[in-house]
Amino acid sequence: MTFARLIAATAASLTLAGAVAAQDTSIIVQSTTSTANSGLYDYLLPIYTGESGITVNVVAVGTGQAIKNAENCDGDLLLVHAKPSEEKFVAAGYGTQRTDLMYNDFVIVGPESDPAGVAGMSDVEAALTKISEAGALFASRGDDSGTHKKEVALWKAAGVDPTAASGAWYRETGSGMGATLNAGIGMGAYVMTDRATWISFQNKQDYSVEVEGDEALFNQYGVIPVNPEHCPSVKIEAAQDFADWLVSEAGQAAIAAYEVDGQQLFFPNAAGS
């Protein structure tokens, strides 16, 4: 094969690839692994696309990376769960406005042996203190994600600095939720996870929810269209349309209707509904 033909064939395949991306009616949502891994988008998006004709492409990364990508204009909509960071994002002019979308909660899962004896507790600060005093293994995301930020805040409230024991009983995986669960379960460590990921997680082994029900474990998701004044490339109409749908009665009902194993994973709480 001549080089000319090689290059022609390649150019054709690149053009093809570009053509797929060039559809005007598609937007990119920068979102979190917890929402994507739980299967929520697989359920919601076909409903929305069927109604609107707009294709929604989800990039699922940690909240920290999602926000960073959106700041770089690499997304049209941000759907994450770290309210202080989200408010900063909007205040800095990267997003138009933040709307509460839905919530679920965090839980602490642990092995059947429960080495710190926290099973059944609902006071998360007390539970964390007990884990640290027992020196029981605890696997942290350690990746600046929404879940990680929440966990750090909880340790702080409990008056414990777990990073002093980093590498000892406190293990920072620097990975996504699923990878951290796999690692934590592999080493017999407690893990703080959002309930949605946990319910749909399929490698539970002898793990179960040990700590739940504390108001401090509340996990709020917000949705923010990326600001077209900062990012001219943003498809703001389509992004706003999807955001509006999510907080509309239809969208909120769809979120509430999503279940795994008979359990509702997310609880819609948009202000307008």
Next chain:
Amino acid sequence: MSDLSDLRMTDAVRIPRRRAAYAPSLPLLPLRVSGLRLDIAQGALLDGVELTLPRHGCTVIMGPNGAGKSILLKLLHGLLAPSAGSVSWNGLPATEATARQALVFQKPVLLRRSVAANLDFVLKARGGDRARRDALLADVGLAHKARQPARSLSGGEAQRLALARALATDPEVLFLDEPTASLDPASVQVIERIVGEACARGTRIVFVTHDIGQARRIADDVVFLHRGRVAEHSAAAEFFPEPQSQAARDYLAGRIVL
């Protein structure tokens, strides 16, 4: 011989790249070589070579292994740069004469493609056509193998193809470095015939061989190399009956040449 195989890629003897394009004007002959020397780290392979070749004919270079025959060919053909001395093809340095010459190596280097394509490869650059290619193949007795992979040819066939390829470039000088060593008699005969015909057409032949019978058949004059020097250069009619040097006498008599 393979005297040179270990140093052919060494930087010490590398020569500058030449352009392939050329405009033949003056004839390349006569050739004048003076004070030619080639050094490698272990010493001089050739030293003080003086040689003049006339316009026409078939010169045979003989000499014991290690005498420097292959190296002399490569210096004359411009594949190696001398350490000292000069090669003058009617005024042109060797490196500027390369494109008007061809060299048939002892071990033919054929491209990994068909017999015909090996000829097309050189004919294309020189405007040769299919008819020319088919004539060349027929001449060396390979017309029936035109579509075969060149690498599947026997030793004799491969060397005949290498000779055909060399002739396809219409060389004014044709070097052959022991082309018939270890070939079957039929191939030897074909090669000698074709070389003789080329010589008769006016192509200057410079032929290295150890085969005394072959040398007697084709040589007009003989250059006898010994220890990197020209021990003797005389007409074939004088050389074979009455070699002048002791080394040549020993060589022709089949004795160890000291």
Next chain:
Amino acid sequence: MQDIGEAFRLALSLVLSGDADLFEIVGLSLQVSLSATLIACAIGLPVGALVAVSRFRGRGAVLVLINALMGLPPVVVGLLVYLYLSRSGPLGFLGLLYTPGAMIVAQTILIVPIVAALSRQVLEDLHGEYAEQFRSLCLTRWQSITTLLWDGRYALMTVGLAGFGRAAAEVGAVIIVGGNIDHLTRVMTTAIALETSKGDLPLALALGIILLVIALGVNAGVQMLRMSAARQASLGAAHV
């Protein structure tokens, strides 16, 4: 360990049931990695050939550099390509990020050094055999390069396969620049990473088995091509 048996059963049923999502992912994997391999060969083979036939100052340093680049971590390539293709990056206007095009670019960068370094070695060996004949024929550098590339074609197929293998197996680069978007940029490796993070280890492993089978298929295809060409060229191929 029961996961492994489960994975084989699952892999088989996925393939036999003609799972549309699976075939879409497999198709995209092949499109991206084969495109990257073709581009990388179009760039890397001439570079390898040029270095093989050339002697210049600093050649040793160039060789060390090319060889070292073979070890480029995919995630670093992904990050660099992301920074360039990001909307806020210098090439953001192309709108390539989160498209198969971006994945092709990243994988191409990843494997160009592999193709260049391996082809340089193959062609330098071949050139050692041809060099004197080429000089006798007064070939230009360009003629030398094209002749070496053609005559070394069978060995270079293996070089291409090495590049394809690296491209098809990497996940670090494509997950950053592709985003692992369902039905758009999800390929075998990012799907495997996703299923692993969902804790669905049997499905992840099943996808891994299918990826392995695809790699086997591509290699077998090239091998058959080589053998049929070798039958035509009999000894010609035996030499390479």
